[in-house]
Amino acid sequence: xxxxxxxxxxxxxxxxxxxxxxxxxxxxxxxxxxxxxxxxxxxxxxxxxxxxxxxxxxxxxxxxxxxxxxxxxxxxxxxxxxxxxxxxx
Numbered sequence: 864x865x866x867x868x869x870x871x872x873x874x875x876x877x878x879x880x881x882x883x884x885x886x887x888x889x890x891x892x893x894x895x896x897x898x899x900x901x902x903x904x905x906x907x908x909x910x911x912x913x914x915x916x917x918x919x920x921x922x923x924x925x926x927x928x929x930x931x932x933x934x935x936x937x938x939x940x941x942x943x944x945x946x947x948x949x950x951x952x
């Protein structure tokens with residue numbers, strides 16, 4: 864009877880040890896998974912910030928280009944009107 868009790872105690876200790884080791888391994892895997900997700904979220908956020916920055920620069924450059932084109936068009940119109948006036952005179 865004593866031998867059976869010792870065997871059961873030993874089996875229980877082995878079982879608890881296996882469960883604890885499995886839990887530690889799972890915890891390590893999940894911690895790594897969480898770290899990977901946090902890194903991915905940070906990269907996505909950084910990419911979003913860069914995209915917004917690029918969008919702002921592109922918009923600013925487009926506005927500058929539009930102003931230059933409008934100024935050039937006004938200059939061409941003025942030159943055309945002046946040329947027509949000179950030819951009529």
